[in-house]
Amino acid sequence: MRLSQIKLAGFKSFVDPSVISLPGQLVGIVGPNGCGKSNVIDALRWVLGESRASALRGESMQDVIFNGSGNRKAVSRASVELVFDNSLGKVGGQWASYAEISIKRVLQRDGDSNYYINNQAVRRKDITDIFLGTGVGARAYAIIEQGMISRIIEAKPEELRVFLEEAAGVSKYRDRRRETELRLADTRVNLSRVADILHELDQQLVHLTEQAEVAKTYRELETRRETTQRLLWLVNKQEAEARRVRFAQQLEKNRNELEAEIAKLRETESHLESARSEHFALSDALHAKQGELYASNAEVARLEQQIAFVTEQRNRLAQQIQNGERQIAQQQTQLKGLHTLQTHWQGQQQDAGTRVAVCEQRANTEAQDLPQAEEAARLAQEKHNAVQRELLLMQQQVQLAETQRGHIQSNVQQLDSRRSRLMLERDNLPPADMPALELAQQQHAAAQLEYEQQQQLLGELQTQLPLADSARRDARNAAQELERQLAQTEARLHALQQLQAQLDNDQDLKAWLVAHDLEGAARLWQSLRTEAGWEDALEAVLRERVNALALPQLEQAQAWRDAPPPAKLAVYAADGGQRAAVPVPNGWVPLLNHAHSQDARVQLVLADWLAQVYAVPDLEAALRQRGELAAGAWLVTPQGHLVGAHSVLFHAPDSQVHGILARQREIEALQQEAEQRRNALSQGKTVLEQAEAGYRDLDARLIALRNNGTDLQQRQHQLQLQILKLTQAHERSRERGAQIQQELDELAQRFAEAEKQQDEIAAGIGEARSRAAAQQVECDQVRLQANAQEAALRTVRERAQHAQRELQEARF
Structure with a gap:
């Protein structure tokens, strides 16, 4: 039976269906490293029933399935089929009649593994039985991999016995005998335990019935629990979804409120600025209103003085009325007395006739002078009142001007205080640190230039790194290949030497x-x-x-x-x-x-x-x-x-001693070859070390450049922040300085206006005081004249009254 074809699909690197034909007794598979030569041997082991993933250079059996690449997606199954030529009919058993026998194994990604012989599903043991005693199998000696000869040479006698029995064809009968003995032993044990098992089963049947009921109840409860659990999960999911929607709405609401608050803040800041401007305007208006208030207060004071004068005059008139009434009462008393004395006086009337005439003449004369004196006294009093009103008005104007001047001085003090604060703030404004700003800008430009240079160098090194890595891999692969060849040569040499030593x-x-x-x-x-x-x-x-x-x-x-x-x-x-x-x-x-x-x-x-x-x-x-x-x-x-x-x-x-001479010649050739391979390996290791050193140097330089680039980026960021801070501070200082200068100009203008108003008010006050002083002199003169006229009036009245009394006495 000869292997004629190997069909692979989805097995490791053979993702597409591939057919390897074996037309002769000696077939070689050549190719570069990594092309899949070893995968062919792994496929042979795998399809013949290998169950150890480590023997196939993997961690799990699913590793034999193509797992995808950058250009191809992963596949879900792997299959390997071996086609044997059985035209000589050397295979025994039920497959002896087939001229061609196909051994196939299919593995799904879910772990399902199936074996087929001529497309008929069979067990793994059926495939193993076909190749028993032939040396072909998952772990037989016919498939010799790297290091296997060394393992055979160094194997213990018990391990060598397995290979020898396989080569002698004894393993097939040994396995069948062992299987038959195991079956007989199992049968004896089973027969010895049949009665016990039946008795035990009868006892267990009762318990199993009860357990079946319990299990049935458990399944029902478990089903209910799972249903309830799923409903609970559904409710929790719905509640969580509702909470998520609610939180999303709340978040959106909070975001809108935040934006509204920010807008309000901006509006408040605008209003604050407007209010500040309005405050200044209202302060000016307040000062004007205070001036009007002071004027009103002066007017009120004038009116109060006038009211006091009128009240005093009214009191004086009331006093005169009381005097008149008292005189009337006296006169009525006198009238009563006169009626008493009328009789006495009638007797003297005649005597006093002459005197009466004289007194009447005097009384008429005095009566004629009295109106003139009263008119002169009234005119003097009115003139005194008018002069006094003018003097009071002038005093009120002076007081109003003094109040306005005090208000202006207060405003001037406030303006001066405000100017002092503004000048202090202007003096305390942080000066623009232009040297630091220029230095930061220069450092940023230098850091940017250095960063660009490092990025350029980094790009060059990154371009060189794959080449160095490729050279390192090539050198490593070459060294590994030389090591493998040297190991093979030394293993062959060691094996031949051991065979020679075993003569x-x-x-x-x-x-x-x-x-x-x-x-x-x-x-x-x-x-x-x-x-x-x-x-x-x-x-x-x-x-x-x-x-x-x-x-x-x-x-x-x-x-x-x-x-x-x-x-x-x-x-x-x-x-x-x-x-x-x-x-x-x-x-x-x-x-x-x-x-x-x-x-x-x-x-x-x-x-x-x-x-x-x-x-x-x-x-x-x-x-x-x-x-x-x-x-x-x-x-x-x-x-x-x-x-x-x-x-x-x-x-x-x-x-x-068969083969001893050929082995000796081969040993000598292998010794020379091993020496050459050692020299080549030494050179390859030197090249590898140089490639490794070059790669490490590039990698270290790349790491250093990346770290430096990160440091430069951080430094650039810090410098940008510093420049931004300095620029913003300069702008804020400049803007605030401009605002302060504008306010100082406005204050200077208002100072000029206040000084002008002070000068005008001072001039008005001086003029008003001069007029008031002149008016005071005039008022004093008028008051003296009024007092003189009042005294003259009193004299005239007294004379008139004296004349009347004399007349009355004369008449009496």
Whole structure:
């Protein structure tokens, strides 16, 4: 049965259906690293029933399914199919009648694995049974992977036994026997426990019935619980959704309120600015109203003085009325007295007639002078009142002007205080730190330039890094490939050396050699060199002499008469002289021409042992030339067949020394190859170290540049913030300085207006005071005149009253 095709689909790197044809006995798969050569071997192991993910270089069995790439999406199944040619019918069992047998395995991503033979679903064991005893299987020796030869060489006897039984075809019967024994043992155990199991089952049946009821109840309760739980989850979900909507609405509301509050804040700030302007305007209006108030107060004071004057005059008139009434009362009293004295006076009337006439004349004269005096007194009093009113009005004007001047001075003080505060604020405004701003701008420009340079250098290094990484990977891959090749060579060399060392596997013979100090003696094959293709011929002629021991003197063997070697042992010693060469027939080639040794003693021994042994290309030529052979001469073919004059000895590799010469030649070639590979590996490691150092240097520079770039970005950000702060501070200082200057200009203008008003008021006050002083003088003069007229009036009245009294007395 021969493997003819391998069909893969979705298995590791074989994402598309692929068919690998194996047309001959020897087929090689070549390709660069990572193309999937090892995946083919993994596919063979996997389809033959391998269940360990580690044996397939993965962590889980799903790792064999193509997991996707940057250009291809992942697939959901992996399948591998092996097609065997069974035209010779070597497969036994139910599949023997098929000329072609297909072994297929399919693995789904959910972990479902199926096996098929000729598209019929089978068990994994069915596939394993087909290949029992053939050396083909998931863990058989037919599939040799990297490091397997070393593991076989270093394996314990129990582990080697598995490979040997598999190679001898015994494993199939051993597995079947083991399976049958296990079945028989299980059957015996089962039979011994049938009664116990039946009894136990009867007892368990009751418990199971009760448990079934409990389980039924549990399932119902569990169903109700799950339903309730889902309803609860639904309610919670709905409540959560409602809360989310509510919170979203609240958030939107809060956001709107925040925006409204911000708008109100902006509006309030605008109103505040307007209110500040209105405050200044209202302050001016307040000052004007205060001036009007002071004027009103002055007018009120004037009116109050006028009212006091009128009240005083009214009181004086009331006093006069009271005096008049008192006089009337006195006169009425006097009238009563006069009526009493009327009679007395009537008697004297006649006497006083003359005197009456005289008194009447006087009284009339005085009565005529009294109106003139009263009119003069009234006119003087009215003039005094008018002058006094004018004086009071002037005093009120002066007081009003003083009040206005005090108000203006108060305003001037307020303006001066405000000007002082503004000037203090202007003086305390932070000066524009232009040097710091220019320095920050220069530092920012330098940092920006340095950052751009570092970014450019970073871009160049990032461009170089993939190239360095690619060179590092190539160097590593090359070093790994050289290590792998060296490991393979050394493993092969070690295996061959161990095979060479296992030639003397007879423990008794080893003990005998140790007892005679011959365990380190040189062997013939160690110094024998054979042309390629003639190893079997030399082994067939020399047989166990290929492993012969070298002795200094052949007579040394006499000491072994009583204790000969316990097994076959050949020894040689080139202590004799060189014998005469045997003549070689014309056209014949001695076998000695195909073997030589650097040791002259070994060459002498070979000449003796290979004497009259001639090499022929094939058995047909040997049979044609055997009639020409001398007695004891032999013809040998490259396959090791010996042809004598009357016999033919067919060679078969049944000796323990078979292949020793070929192995020795291969060992020497492998030693040279291993040395070359070591040198190449040393050079490759040097290149790898250089590539690694270059990559690390680039990576370190990239990290340093990235860190520096981050630091520069932070520094730029800090400098930008510093520039922004300095610029804003300068702008705020400049704007506030402009506002203060504008307010100072307005204050200067208002100062000028206030000073002008003060000058005007001061001039008005001076003029009013001059007029008031003149008016006061005039008022004093008028008051003196009024007092004089009042005194004259009183004199006139007194004279008139005296005249009236005299008249009355005269009349009485």
